[in-house]
Amino acid sequence: MNSGKVTIHDISKALGIDSSTVSRALNDSPRVSKKTKAKILAKATELGYQRNILASNLRTNKTNTIGVVVPRISRNFFSNVIAGIEETAYEAGYNVLICQSLESLEREQKIMATLLSNRVDGVLISISMQTTSFEHLKPYKDYGSPIVFYDRPCSFEDCTSISINDFEASFKATEHLILQGCKNIVHFGGPQDIELYQNRKKGYKAALEKYGLKYEAPFCLISKLTEKEGTSMAKKVLKLKDVDGIFSVNDTAAISAIQYFKAHGVRIPEDIAIVGFNNDPISAVIEPSLTTIDQPDFEMGKKAATLLMHQIKNKKSTGKSVVLTSKLVVRDSSKYKINTEV
C-alpha cells in the first residue's frame, strides 16, 4: 500500500479527471458536480489518499497550527491550561505546537523565531519571568499573525491578554470567612514585590473593610510561603488573640499550618476556618474540608485558544483584555474522591 504517497494526480489519472477538479472535490468546493465528487472521494479512499498538508500549507500560507509558549509544562497550573488549549484547538481542527521557555528569555527568543519560521497561524504565550522587553515578539507580529498573552498579561501593541482577577478571588475568599462568622482573620501573604501577591493582599483588606472589620498589621503574615514558613506562621497564629479564620494565598503554607494545628489540638474548621489558593491537588488530600480558591486554568486555556482562533480568522486583534474569575470551592469531604489511577 502506498498510503501517504498517493497524490491528487494519481486520482486524476485513475479517473481521467483533471487534478484541479480533484483538488476542488477534495476541498468540497460547490463548483463540482455531486457525481464526480462522489467518484473522486471513493477513489481517494480506495487508494488511501492522504492530503499532503505541507504542500497545501505552502500554497495557502496557512498551517492550521497554533504555537503555545509556556514557562514550564509540568507545573500543574500550566498543564491544565494546555489541556484547555488543546481541547479547543482540536475541536476547531488546529494543531498545537508546544514550547517551554523554562523562564528563560533566551529560549523564548529562539522559540519565537522557530514559530515564525514554522508559520504557525497564531501564538499563545505566557512570557518568562526574565522577559521585560518584547523585541523578540515584533517580527512575528509584523508578519501579521496574532499573539495572545495568557496568565501573565502584557501591553504589547494591540495584543489581547487574558488573566485571572486575583484581587476579586482574594476578596471572595476573605468574605467567605467573614460570612462564616469569623471576626479575626489572619492573612498568609506572599512576597510583596510580586504584583500577584500584592493584589491578593489588597483583596483581603478590601473585604475586611467592606464588613467593617479593622485591618491589623500583625494579622498579616508575609513570607515566601514555604512549608517551614507555614509551620512558623501557624505558631504565630496561636500566639495571636482569638484568631478564628485564615486566608492563605497558597496551599502549601496552609497545609503545613493545618498539620501544625491538628498536632496541637486545634480543630479545623471548627476552631479556625481556613481558605487556601489551590495551586495543585495537594490540599484536598490533606484536609478535604479545606475551602479553596480554584483557579480557572482549564477554562483559561479554552478561552485563550478561542480568542486566538477568532483573531486568526478575522485577521485583527481587539486589544481588549479578558479577566477570568476564580471559583470559591467549598468541598464536601463526604463526596470527595481521590484519583488513584497511575
Added chain:
Amino acid sequence: MNSGKVTIHDISKALGIDSSTVSRALNDSPRVSKKTKAKILAKATELGYQRNILASNLRTNKTNTIGVVVPRISRNFFSNVIAGIEETAYEAGYNVLICQSLESLEREQKIMATLLSNRVDGVLISISMQTTSFEHLKPYKDYGSPIVFYDRPCSFEDCTSISINDFEASFKATEHLILQGCKNIVHFGGPQDIELYQNRKKGYKAALEKYGLKYEAPFCLISKLTEKEGTSMAKKVLKLKDVDGIFSVNDTAAISAIQYFKAHGVRIPEDIAIVGFNNDPISAVIEPSLTTIDQPDFEMGKKAATLLMHQIKNKKSTGKSVVLTSKLVVRDSSKYKINTEV
C-alpha cells in the same frame, strides 16, 4: 519591514548571485566560498530574511517535527514525560506536536491521521486504555516513519517500546524496608487485574523470598488505593501483629494511612517504616521523611525522544524494548523544600 516575506530570490537579486547558491549558503553547505557565504548571510540579516520552512519541508519531505500522543497531558506523570521529550527534541532542533487521546480510541485514530497528514517525522505514543488493535497505526508506519511506544508497551510490527520495570522497583522498595530491619511488612496493593499492580505485588513477594521472610496473605492488602481505603487499611494494619513496615504501591493510600497512624500515636518511621510509589508531589508535603519510589518520568521522555530521533535518522527501528529503572528516594526532610511559586 517585510520581515518574514523575504525570499531567497530577493537576496539572490540584491546580490546578483543565483538563488541556488543562496540556498546553499543559508544551509551552510561546504560548497560555497566563505566570501560569498558571508555576503549572503549579511544580506539575509539585513533584509530580515526568515527561511520559509513550509517550502523547505515540502521539498525535503521532512518536517523536523515529532508527534506525541499522550492520554492526558495534565496527569503529573505524563506532563513530566512531555517535559523530557520537549527538552531533548528542542536541543536537537525538533518541534513537538502534542495531542491528547483522553483515553479514547476514536480520538487516537483521528490523531494518527492528522499526524500522517502533517508528515511528522516520527511518533511517540502511549496508547489509550481503549486501544486493543493497532490498525490506525499502520498507515503511518507504512508511510515509513518510526513509532516508539512509551510507558505502555506494545508489540506492533518492529516498533520499540520503552517502559518502567515495576517488578524491580517494588523489589527494591521491599528490600529497602527489610534492610532497615523490618520483619513484618504489609503490602498495600492495587487491583490485580491490572498488570502493573500484579508486577508490583510480584516484586514484593520476590524480595520477601530472597531474604527468607514468609509471604503471608493477610499482610497483602488489596484495594483500589483511594484515600478512604488507605485509612481502612491502616486500621487493619494496627490489628495485625507486629507490623513494622509497609510497602504501598501508591502514594495516596500511603498518605491517608500515615495520617491515620499519626492520629493514633504511631510514629513514622520509628514504629512503622513506609515506602510509597511516587505518583505526584503530594507525599513529600505530608511526610517529608517518607521514602518513595520515584518513577523516571522525565528521563523516560528524554530517552523516548532520543530513541525516536535516532530511528528517524537511521530510518530503521531496532524493535528492542527499553526498560527503565525507578529510583528509591530516601528524603532528607531537613533539606527538602517545597516550590511555592504560583
Added chain:
DNA sequence: CTGTTAGCGCCTTCAC
C-alpha cells in the same frame, strides 16, 4: 565553487 533546470503537491486564477 557557481549557475541551470526542474520539480515537491497543492491550489487558484483564467478560460472554455
Added chain:
DNA sequence: GTGAAGGCGCTAACAG
C-alpha cells in the same frame, strides 16, 4: 462544471 497553466519557496541533481 471542468480543464489548462502557473507558481507558493525551496532544494537537489546535473553541468560547467
